[in-house]
Amino acid sequence: xxxxxxxxxxxxxxxxxxxxxxxxxxxxxxxxxNLLQLLDPKEPKGSSIVVHGTEKEIRKTGIVFSNLxxxxxxxSKEQKTPHNNIVEEFFSAMEADLPAMEAYMEATPELVxxxxxxxKLEIDKLEGVVGIDLEAKGKHAKTLAQEVRKxxxxxxxxxxxxxxxxxxxxxxxxxxxxxxxxxxICPWDGRISTFGHYVHLVTNCVLTNYHRKEVKRMxxxxxxxxxxxxxxxxxxxxxxxxxxxxxxxxxxxxFGRLQAYLEQLPEDSSEAQLARQILPLVIQGYKRGEIAxxxxxxxxxxxxxxxxxxxxxxxxxTESGFGKAVPVKYLCPA
Numbered sequence: 130x131x132x133x134x135x136x137x138x139x140x141x142x143x144x145x146x147x148x149x150x151x152x153x154x155x156x157x158x159x160x161x162x163n164l165l166q167l168l169d170p171k172e173p174k175g176s177s178i179v180v181h182g183t184e185k186e187i188r189k190t191g192i193v194f195s196n197l198x199x200x201x202x203x204x205s206k207e208q209k210t211p212h213n214n215i216v217e218e219f220f221s222a223m224e225a226d227l228p229a230m231e232a233y234m235e236a237t238p239e240l241v242x243x244x245x246x247x248x249k250l251e252i253d254k255l256e257g258v259v260g261i262d263l264e265a266k267g268k269h270a271k272t273l274a275q276e277v278r279k280x281x282x283x284x285x286x287x288x289x290x291x292x293x294x295x296x297x298x299x300x301x302x303x304x305x306x307x308x309x310x311x312x313x314i315c316p317w318d319g320r321i322s323t324f325g326h327y328v329h330l331v332t333n334c335v336l337t338n339y340h341r342k343e344v345k346r347m348x349x350x351x352x353x354x355x356x357x358x359x360x361x362x363x364x365x366x367x368x369x370x371x372x373x374x375x376x377x378x379x380x381x382x383x384f385g386r387l388q389a390y391l392e393q394l395p396e397d398s399s400e401a402q403l404a405r406q407i408l409p410l411v412i413q414g415y416k417r418g419e420i421a422x423x424x425x426x427x428x429x430x431x432x433x434x435x436x437x438x439x440x441x442x443x444x445x446x447t448e449s450g451f452g453k454a455v456p457v458k459y460l461c462p463a
Contacts (some may be wrong), residue, residue: 277303280328287335293342299339306335384412390445403434411438
């Protein structure tokens with residue numbers, strides 16, 4: 130929790146994943162995503178290929194794309210290459226709009242490889258086939274398995290580590306959950322949602338069930354030790370347990386104590402008031418710009434509130450025995 134005040138938090142919660150990136154609200158750099166739009170079959174999402182090129186290639190591609198929008202040829206002297214013809218024929222056969230500007234870049238081995246990889250991942254979606262062939266043999270199934278692994282660790286690594294779960298064990302549960310749901314009543318339909326969105330929804334359900342199973346196992350599994358006379362005693366019956374620093378329960382308890390500490394401080398400046406208000410947002414991983422948008426304040430004012438919050442959190446962490454988690458520059462000299 131303390132790392133969210135002073136550094137980059139690698140944990141990406143489920144709601145934050147859909148609040149940023151390509152799922153953000155239209156016309157805004159950040160904001161709440163409309164998940165209903167992702168599931169609206171009336172507005173199918175087309176697949177895209179993201180590539181990187183040199184500055185010269187990017188500029189040339191931008192000119193081509195601009196001329197295509199105006200209905201003007203790029204250069205009457207320049208003839209279309211066989212690569213361009215193949216790309217246009219492909220998009221025409223798929224009854225899609227004009228190709229993306231990346232399609233007119235020179236067909237280097239890197240771009241061809243990126244295109245082939247994206248095509249393999251999106252082939253079910255392009256053809257409108259319902260379901261994922263996770264049991265298929267060959268490179269396609271291996272690529273899908275790798276994508277599922279990446280999505281799991283990118284979106285849920287923090288939650289798994291904070292609860293002490295074995296990531297590989299959870300990954301196998303996710304594979305099993307995908308197979309069961311994909312072959313059951315809720316298979317993936319590429320015309321309705323992206324593959325990544327489907328995997329995140331299934332993973333969230335799997336993790337919830339996994340957590341319930343682990344809690345049930347811990348509640349029913351006896352904790353035995355030897356008594357004074359060598360007899361076994363179930364110490365779990367006394368209801369005491371150790372709360373580990375960084376666990377979900379420990380984080381919630383620490384947040385409650387920190388909130389109470391900040392509320393009892395005598396300082397009542399505008400920065401202090403805003404700092405107490407934005408504390409839950411900071412804990413969730415919101416950055417300065419997002420917080421400013423959320424509370425409707427100027428970024429400079431939010432910066433002052435964050436500075437006040439970091440100073441007070443450093444004092445609280447030192448008094449609570451968490452001083453090692455605070456950068457040295459925020460610690461007050463003894």
